[in-house]
Amino acid sequence: MKICQMTKCNIISVFPGKGRFSKNNFWVAMRNPLYCGKIFIPPYKEEKGCFVKGQHEPLISEKTFADVQDILDGRKRVVKPKIVAMDNLPLRGFIKCPNPNCNRMLTGSASKGKMGNYYYYYHCSSPCGTRFKADTANEAFLKQLRYMSPKEGMVDVFIEAFIKDFNNKTKAQNTERTNIIGEIDALNKRYQNALLKNADGEMADDDFQEVKKLTKGKIEVLERRLNDLAVVGTEIKDLVASTLKKVANIDRRYENGDIEEKRLIVSSIFPDYLELDGVQHRTRRLNPAIALNYEKNNKFQKKNKGTSLNF
Template identity: 25%
Template sequence: MGEAKIQSETVPKALIYCRVSSTRQKTEGGGLESQEHRCRQYADSKGYQVVGVFPDDASGGGDFMNRPGMVALLSFLDAQPGEKYIVVFDDLKRFARDTEFHIKLRREFQARGARIECLNFKLDDDTPEGKFIETIIAAQGELEREQNRRQVIQKMKARVEKGYWVFHAPIGYRYASNRVHGKLMVYDEPLASIVREALESYAIGRFRSQAEVKRFLESKPDFPKDLPNGEVRAWKVTKMLKQSLYAGFIEVPNWNVSLRKGHHEPLISFDTFTRIQKNLDAGARPAARKDISADFPLRGFVCCDDCGKPMTAAWSKGCRKRYAYYLCDTRGCESKRKSVPRARIEDGFSDILKNMQPSKRFFALAKQMFIDAWDMHLAEAQVAKQAMVKQLKEIETQIEGVLDRIVEATNPSVITAYEKRIERLERDKIVLAERVENHIPPKGRLEEFIELSLVFLSRPWEIYENGSLAVKRTVLRLAFSEPLRYSRENGYRTTETTFPFKVLAGFNNQNEEMVHL
């Protein structure tokens, strides 16, 4: 037993290091297994005892300290300073593909008393010729790495210039094989619909801030969350709002690839994307209160009549149960902290909304009004389209003129200014071209528009009562042009409704019959 122990202590101990450049090579290529197999065969032939294997599936960009496996290997050697190990690896290119880091890594192992051995190259530290050849081979590996990187970037850039995205697909898209286009981004449902709703809602003002967009995304179970508490990082929301891919366009400023039409299907129009950028440039807007809940759907919409500020709401704990109240919390207001039972606020509001439902006999008239308004809109759209076509031609003329000036210019700063102007004109051209194409709605939109409008006008209370919190807030914005004012003594003041309800209210004032609930 003692002889076996002595023999085991005298057998050289080896550590195997194997590396592939990507996780894909690790999972699909089987490169790590084959390298380890060859290194074990080499160790057996030399009589080495393999005590550890350290794999890597990252290139590290030439820097060995960016490879987790190499860091673990050096840490292992540091933890056992008295041991002398032999580090075995398959090829010199697996060691380091950068001349500078190759030399540094050699010194790191020498400082720890470890000897390195390569299957495909005999390392000779004793002669100047051996060191020279090793340096040349390391430099060759660096050259190949840089050449491969350059070729990959050139191919990727060429594909981007043709209108294809080559990087990781943004949320809402995924890559799929296409017979004509190769790998092409397609909708990834249900994420695509979630992202579209978030972007369009921010563009039209339904979500007034990025915080509201963030809250909306966090409320969707299918949307991927960044943090364990179910939150989405704020930078991800900003990145989504600034992503031109969702509008069907591609640009990579780092590669000097300007904005151009992509081959993938857009989630939103470029006009919507432009409005989003304008909202972002306008700066932060007040976010909707985070504490607005289904318990108090009118919080923030009903204002105190004394000060005109939005009323808040809260639950109050009584002796036996909790009570719901609305109240004004404005400093200096006569009604500050004087609560009003939730039932009084919401029952009064329900009476207002119920009285806004018009009589059935007016719907034929309302439908005809919509048709007349639609015809007027089409006539105006035709005129506007002609004006936009003319403006589009003017922009194209301006672009040609600026290009002629660039050819004649010699000052770099002047050329840069011209290029920026062309970029702005190209963006304006894209917006105008899209508006020209979509400015006149198809015939089917008329029936769709009338049907949806009449459904809402016929039963706003029913939609409000049975809808979610988001639907309730939408009904408030569509039915009332201003927030409601409430007096503790006299109840609701005169309400300001939107135009369609004002028109129908004019007919209702002629002693006509209301719809029976």
């Protein structure tokens, strides 16, 4: 009865009726576990306060409520809403307005010409008037993507370097794994010997049970350690090779891909926004793997004076 009354009070506090629902009340409501079917029982005498399942039907799941709390506390990133883009505007929502007094993300749209043809533009939704031809911006982006792609022979160099580094870092782990397997085999042989001696009457039952307890206990510990070690897969080279080849052809994949694949490539390579000055794109940060690829690619081409790109 007490829980039912508290539930009713909580519902009234979350939905305050005709009173104005202020911004502060909204954030308080977002923290209320009542939404996921739980209520808080305050401490009473020597009993500690706790959350219990209420008798009302929850509006959301406990997982959804926990995800919201993680976002509010900064432990989880907010998922950005999907931006609908036309095939002619793959960079819509990725380019930041260059106007220092604006800093909005450029949208895009089509304008109908006098002859009935459509012309596409990236433009700002504010009165700043920033506007770029979509064809020019798209071509500039594709040109820079081609420049970043590894040159012929670089993929093989990357694969060889990765496998060498991978083998060096996992050498100690493989040695430990081999040693553990050897210890487990030795313990199993000891147990089998004790089992045969006990069957032949050469070992008392009490002694056999003691040996069994010790060997089985040690084997369980070793098997847990073995499970914690990552098994080095023989297919790692093929996996790395196929992945790097996709990166090597990233410009062709972008050029020939549909709108969803193009936007996926842009968001994967450029975690932050793009900037366009009318001629070339800039960005504050590249995907670390792509940045490493781009750096090694430049070194491979012996370009020590930098590059025209502002990545």
